[in-house]
Amino acid sequence: MSGRSLALLTLAWIAGTAWQLRQPVLWSWQACALALSIGLAAIVVSHRMPIRFAMRRASSALAGLFLAGVLGAVCADTQAAWRLAEHLAPELEGRDLVVTGVVAGLPQRGPTGVRFRFDVESAQLDGRAVDVPQALALGWYRGYHEDAALDQPRTSLRAGERWRLAVRLRQPHGNLNPGGFDYELFLFEQGLRATGYVRDGAPQAHQRLDAAAGHPVERLRQRVREAIDAHVDDPRAAGVLAALAVGDQAAISREDWDLYRNAGVAHLMSISGLHVTMFAWLAGAAAGKAWRRSARLALRWPAPSAARWCGLAAATAYAVFSGWGVPSQRTVWMLATIALLQSLGLRWPRLMVLLASGWVVVLLDPWALLQAGFWLSFVAVALLMLSEPAHAPAGRAPVLAWWRRVAGWFARDLRTQVVATLGLAPLTLLFFQQLSLVGFAANLVAIPAVTLVITPLALLGIAAAPLWRLGALAVEGLDRYLGMLAGAPAAVWSVPAAPWWAQAGGLLAAVLVVMPLPWRLRLLAVPLALPLLVPPRVLPPPGSFDLIAADIGQGTSVLVRTSAHVLVFDTGPQYSSESDAGQRVLVPLLRRRGDTHVDRLVLSHRDLDHVGGAASLLASLDVDGVLSSLEDGHPLRAAARAHERCAAGQSWQWDGVRFDVLGPPAADYERTRKSNAMSCVLRIAGAGRSVLLTGDIEAEQEAILVAGGADLLASDVLIVPHHGSRTSSTPGFIDAVHPAVAVFQAGYRNRFGHPAPDVVDRYRQRGIAIVASPSCGAWRWLASDPVAGVCERDASRRYWHHGVAP
Numbered sequence: 001m002s003g004r005s006l007a008l009l010t011l012a013w014i015a016g017t018a019w020q021l022r023q024p025v026l027w028s029w030q031a032c033a034l035a036l037s038i039g040l041a042a043i044v045v046s047h048r049m050p051i052r053f054a055m056r057r058a059s060s061a062l063a064g065l066f067l068a069g070v071l072g073a074v075c076a077d078t079q080a081a082w083r084l085a086e087h088l089a090p091e092l093e094g095r096d097l098v099v100t101g102v103v104a105g106l107p108q109r110g111p112t113g114v115r116f117r118f119d120v121e122s123a124q125l126d127g128r129a130v131d132v133p134q135a136l137a138l139g140w141y142r143g144y145h146e147d148a149a150l151d152q153p154r155t156s157l158r159a160g161e162r163w164r165l166a167v168r169l170r171q172p173h174g175n176l177n178p179g180g181f182d183y184e185l186f187l188f189e190q191g192l193r194a195t196g197y198v199r200d201g202a203p204q205a206h207q208r209l210d211a212a213a214g215h216p217v218e219r220l221r222q223r224v225r226e227a228i229d230a231h232v233d234d235p236r237a238a239g240v241l242a243a244l245a246v247g248d249q250a251a252i253s254r255e256d257w258d259l260y261r262n263a264g265v266a267h268l269m270s271i272s273g274l275h276v277t278m279f280a281w282l283a284g285a286a287a288g289k290a291w292r293r294s295a296r297l298a299l300r301w302p303a304p305s306a307a308r309w310c311g312l313a314a315a316t317a318y319a320v321f322s323g324w325g326v327p328s329q330r331t332v333w334m335l336a337t338i339a340l341l342q343s344l345g346l347r348w349p350r351l352m353v354l355l356a357s358g359w360v361v362v363l364l365d366p367w368a369l370l371q372a373g374f375w376l377s378f379v380a381v382a383l384l385m386l387s388e389p390a391h392a393p394a395g396r397a398p399v400l401a402w403w404r405r406v407a408g409w410f411a412r413d414l415r416t417q418v419v420a421t422l423g424l425a426p427l428t429l430l431f432f433q434q435l436s437l438v439g440f441a442a443n444l445v446a447i448p449a450v451t452l453v454i455t456p457l458a459l460l461g462i463a464a465a466p467l468w469r470l471g472a473l474a475v476e477g478l479d480r481y482l483g484m485l486a487g488a489p490a491a492v493w494s495v496p497a498a499p500w501w502a503q504a505g506g507l508l509a510a511v512l513v514v515m516p517l518p519w520r521l522r523l524l525a526v527p528l529a530l531p532l533l534v535p536p537r538v539l540p541p542p543g544s545f546d547l548i549a550a551d552i553g554q555g556t557s558v559l560v561r562t563s564a565h566v567l568v569f570d571t572g573p574q575y576s577s578e579s580d581a582g583q584r585v586l587v588p589l590l591r592r593r594g595d596t597h598v599d600r601l602v603l604s605h606r607d608l609d610h611v612g613g614a615a616s617l618l619a620s621l622d623v624d625g626v627l628s629s630l631e632d633g634h635p636l637r638a639a640a641r642a643h644e645r646c647a648a649g650q651s652w653q654w655d656g657v658r659f660d661v662l663g664p665p666a667a668d669y670e671r672t673r674k675s676n677a678m679s680c681v682l683r684i685a686g687a688g689r690s691v692l693l694t695g696d697i698e699a700e701q702e703a704i705l706v707a708g709g710a711d712l713l714a715s716d717v718l719i720v721p722h723h724g725s726r727t728s729s730t731p732g733f734i735d736a737v738h739p740a741v742a743v744f745q746a747g748y749r750n751r752f753g754h755p756a757p758d759v760v761d762r763y764r765q766r767g768i769a770i771v772a773s774p775s776c777g778a779w780r781w782l783a784s785d786p787v788a789g790v791c792e793r794d795a796s797r798r799y800w801h802h803g804v805a806p
Contacts, residue, residue, distance in 0.1 A: 003352055005061070010359045012065040016072030017366045024797040026081055032074045039067030076366035080799060086133050088194040092125065093170045094749060098205055099123045099132065100164045102213045106221050106323065107157050108250040111577045113141035114157055117192070118165075133193035138167060140198040158211070159218035166205035169196035173748045173802045175551040176777030176792050177585055179433075179497055179592045182370075188800040189326060189367045217320055221246040224462055231465045236479070237472035240269060244450070245458040247271045247323035254578045259479065262486040264439025265446040271322040273331040273377045278451045279318045280335055284311025308339045318459075327373050330361045350385050354378065372431040376424060383423035384416060387514040417444050423514045426506035426532055433592050434494040438485040449478050496594030498535035506532030537594050539563050540783035543656035544687035549719065549771075549779040550589060551792065552581040554747030554754070555609035558693055558719060559590065560684060562655040565599045566590070569682060569693045574612030582613025587620045589778075596621055599654070602646065603628035603636065604679040604695030611636060629664060629678040645669065646680035648708075657686035662705055662712060663697065676722065677701055683715060687783065690714070692737055694721040694728075702733035710736035716787050717741045720763075724755020729762060740787045741769045748774040748804065775804040 027035075042063035105117035116138055123132040140157065157163075172195055174183025187195070198206070212219065225242045232238035239251035249270045252260075260266040268274065288307030291297050297306070312335050319328035334357040341353055348356070358378050361368050368374045421440045428435050436442065457471035485491065498506070509525035509532075540546050540563055548559045552572030560567040568590075572581025590596070601623050603611045611630075617623065618639045626640035627650075637643045647669075650661035663681035664673075679695025692715040697705075702721065705713055718739035721728035723746040742763045746754040755772065763770060769788060771779050777792035793801060 003348065005064075007352055007355055008061075008065060009068045010355050012068035013072035013359060014362050014369070016069030017076045017362050018369050019069070020073040020076040020080075021366065021369060021798070023799055026084065026799050027074075027077050032077060035070045036067075036074060039063065039070045042066060072362075075363065079366060083188060083191065083193070084799070086193045088133055088169055088171050089131070090171070092130060092132065094168055095125055096199065097123055097125055097130070097132065097167050097169060098164060099136070099167055100209070101136075101162065102215065103157060103159050103161050103163065104135070104215055104218065106159055106218055106225065106246065106248055108248070110250070113139060115139045116157065116159075118163075121162075132169065135190075135192050136167075136169065137187065137190075137192045137195045138165075138198060139196075141200070159222045160212055160215040161208055162210035162213035164205065164207045164209060166199045167196045168199060169194045170749050171802055173774070173804070175553055175585060175773075176796070176801070177551050177589055178548075178778060178780070178792060178796075180585060180588060180778075184801050185367065185370065185798070189365070221248075221321065221323070225251070227465060228458075228461070228468055231461075231468045232472045234472055234476065237475040238468075240454070240475045241458045241461070241468055241471050243269055244271070244275070244455045245462070246321065247325060247328075254583075256479070259482055259486055262436060262492050263442040263446075263482040264436030265442050265450075265482065267373075267376070268443075268446055268450040270327075271319070271325060272327045272373065273334070274447075274451065275322075275455060276315050276319050276328050276331040277335065278455075280311040280315035283314030284308060287311065287314075305343055308342060312336055312339050326365065326368070326371070327377075330365065330368055330374060331377075333357070333360050333364055336360075351382065354381055354385070372427075375431075376427055379427055380420050380424055383419055383510070383514050386511065387415075387419045387423075387516060413448070414444070417447075419514045423510045426503070426510045426529065429495055429506065429532055430498070430503050433497055434492055436486075436491065437493055438488060438491045442482055442485050445481060446478060449474065454478070494591050494596055495533065496535050496537055497592045498532050502531035502535050505529065535594075541687075544689070544783040545657050545684060546783055547684075547691060547717070547781040548589070549743050549745055549773070549781075550581075550585055551773050551776075551778045552585050552613070552745070553773075554723070554750040554752070555581060555612065556604070556695070556719065556723070556745045557581060557586060557613070559586070559593075559595075560691075561593070561595065562657045562686070565654040566595045566597065567600045567602065567654075567659070568598050568617065569602045570604050570610040570695070571601070571613035571617050573609040580613040580616055582616030582620070586613055586617055590621065598623045600624065601626045601640075602680055602682060602693075603630060604646075604681075604693075605629050605675045606631065606634065606678075607675050607696060610695065615639060627661075627680065629669075629680055646682075648681075657684060659684055660712070662708070663701060665704070676727075679721075681705065683712070685715075689716050689787070691717040691719070691781075692739070693719045696722040696725075696728075698722065698725075698727040699730050699733075702728060702730050706732050706736045713737045715739055717743060717781060717789075720744045720755065720759075722754075723752070724759045725752070726756045726759060729759045731762065734762060734766060734768075739768055741771055741789065743779055744770070744772040746773055 043060065046059040046063045099118070099120050100122045101118050101120040103116050104119040107114040107116040118136045118138045120132055120134055120136060123130050172184050172187040172193060174187075176182070187193075224246050225248055228238050228242050228245065232241060236253055236256055239253060239256065242248040242251040247270070252269060257266065260269050284307040287310035288303050291303040291306045315335055316332050319332050322328060337357040337360045338353055341348060341356065361374070417440060421443070425435055454471050454474050457467045457474065461468035461471060505528040509529035512528070513522055513525040540561065542563045544562075546561045550557045550559060550572065553575070555573035556570040557572040558569040560569065568586065571586060574580040575584070590598070598617070598621055601614065601617065603614055603626060606629070614636050618636070623641065625642040625644065626636070627644050627646045628637070629646055630637050646661050646664070647666040648661060648663050649666075652659050660683045661680060662683055664678050668678060676696040676698055677700065679697045679701070681695060681697060682693045684691050684693070692713060698721070713736045715737055716739060718737050718741070720742050724744045744755045744760070760770060771789070771791065775793065779789050779791055781789040
């Protein structure tokens with residue numbers, strides 16, 4: 001088989017795997033068998049067809065490509081079926097279970113507790129054994145040690161310990177928004193088939209059974225992390241060293257992650273292919289040099305082969321010690337493939353070796369195709385190979401002065417940075433919709449600093465702790481440099497998500513600009529890249545509006561866009577002291593849509609499930625003004641550029657769309673009212689469509705609105721008051737609004753029981769379509785959509801997504 005045929009078959013396999021990853025449900029075994037039978041039959045028939053040789057050869061090739069694609073899809077489908085076979089029974093969700101098992105990973109510390117992976121050995125419900133998934137993602141969010149003096153979440157739970165815990169579990173479920181992070185895919189790829197929390201109200205059930213039950217590598221990682229914290233005074237520098245030494249990415253603060261992302265060096269601050277490959281190269285070079293010193297060893301095994309396999313072994317050990325994350329696993333498989341091919345004496349072209357490495361990664365981890373890191377790492381290497389000029393004829397290398405060698409090394413590093421920056425820019429925009437314009441200058445310093453100075457010091461500090469202090473100094477110096485770059489005006493360039501044809505043109509432009517081609521051909525990259533750099537936007541026509549009810553868990557947040565203005569109504573909850581809906585959901589969603597400017601932010605009332613993400617939104621985007629019922633002295637009022645109280649009677653028009661504030665009455669500000677009663681109520685109408693946004697109003701406020709006139713309330717869509725609580729949605733109010741669609745924004749299995757079943761039935765009995773965040777995800781109602789709108793879980797359904805009954 002020729003190299004070209006092998007390359008095409010490999011690409012067909014990968015394409016079949018990619019096609020399988022887009023399926024909403026898995027194939028049945030009958031469908032898999034039928035597809036394989038068709039592929040085999042096509043090959044047999046193509047060989048026996050009474051046609052000319054050239055046509056027979058072409059038909060055989062097409063049949064082979066089809067069969068390779070089917071094999072790739074069936075292989076991925078089979079692996080997915082194995083994973084989905086392990087699941088938490090619905091009747092066990094929310095029940096008080098007692099599980100016994102081992103803390104299998106490095107506990108992730110946080111201000112409110114710890115999160116950790118727990119390998120289950122047994123589980124019980126009311127004293128009887130039950131089946132639960134083998135691996136759980138658990139959180140322990142409050143004090144839990146039986147000795148109050150040792151009640152510290154950061155220190156009492158340790159990797160490798162066997163515990164008996166009282167827990168409540170649920171099936172894997174995450175928020176689903178257009179282009180947002182797919183938490184359910186993350187859990188699926190990690191093999192975590194249930195999540196939950198340790199019950200703080202049942203301390204008598206919590207018992208440490210064994211302090212060293214297993215996972216010796218994880219126990220060592222935790223000791224190293226704690227030693228770094230003890231020897232390094234600066235917690236920010238200690239977090240970076242812990243991330244590079246033991247793979248504890250959670251140790252890096254949110255502020256530092258923002259800095260590294262804006263500077264374009266975030267890929268350096270977590271164990272990735274670059275670190276593992278560099279470690280393999282250094283270990284291989286050292287092993288090869290030592291091997292050549294022994295004639296006996298060199299005769300038994302050639303030094304290049306020994307260096308290659310020693311480097312692979314060292315890289316594998318480093319990947320395991322750093323947590324054996326998915327990016328590290330991919331790199332180890334890639335390095336193992338390259339080492340095996342070279343040891344077998346197969347002189348494949350370098351691009352073919354790279355393709356074979358990619359095939360091995362996809363074979364072992366099909367879902368790697370959905371990760372930005374997979375494409376960025378492989379495409380970067382491919383572009384470097386394609387960009388290399390033709391080599392001069394081989395000859396004796398001249399002996400150069402040391403300064404010439406240094407200059408040559410610097411020139412090669414500069415060229416690599418240029419190729420990586422230009423070549424990966426389209427992919428970066430495709431995956432993240434933003435590009436650091438200071439990334440070239442940042443990486444020129446950060447790559448050698450992190451890979452050759454900070455990471456070695458982080459690892460050598462395990463043997464000599466004072467080296468961690470030197471590493472901390474290097475981190476602090478690098479942070480100052482990056483802070484200077486990231487603080488420059490327009491350091492980050494954001495663009496909306498581009499259509500597929502613009503993405504394809506941008507990727508082709510990247511290939512053209514880095515290849516050793518005449519400049520006349522390279523200039524074609526400019527028109528090809530323009531649609532990706534300045535993508536077209538689909539905006540509602542004047543007089544109409546688009547609306548997205550974001551999936552933010554237990555809370556409210558609605559995005560409204562006219563042809564030239566953007567309004568955000570509430571910002572969802574604060575998930576923890578370091579995370580909120582604004583940072584995790586709203587800011588990425590707005591940027592993906594190209595909305596970097598918010599004309600008005602409406603905060604209905606002060607409850608944290610409505611304003612929890614406001615601070616992040618105000619800090620990340622340009623917000624003209626805030627309309628709210630927040631009391632004087634509230635910190636969010638001080639953070640706003642301009643603030644105005646919402647009160648019934650206010651109204652304005654944007655681009656032919658009318659906005660009317662229906663509540664609260666201005667007189668309510670002079671009385672002591674609970675926060676729900678002060679919710680801003682906003683009605684939006686345009687192009688014959690309308691929506692009513694209600695905050696957390698309750699029965700009393702609903703009665704006031706109905707008394708003011710049902711004609712002011714009538715709307716096609718109602719964002720249901722108070723997430724469907726029994727305190728709201730009175731029959732008279734529902735009849736006055738008379739919506740076609742009722743949208744319940746609530747979290748999956750939230751502790752409040754929202755929406756209440758009798759409230760849902762109240763809407764359903766009136767023939768109103770029900771939309772609930774857990775079963776719908778984000779709900780989109782664009783100007784071109786029917787009144788029913790579109791659920792994100794329906795539009796982007798994949799087989800690993802949690803199916804929630806409407």
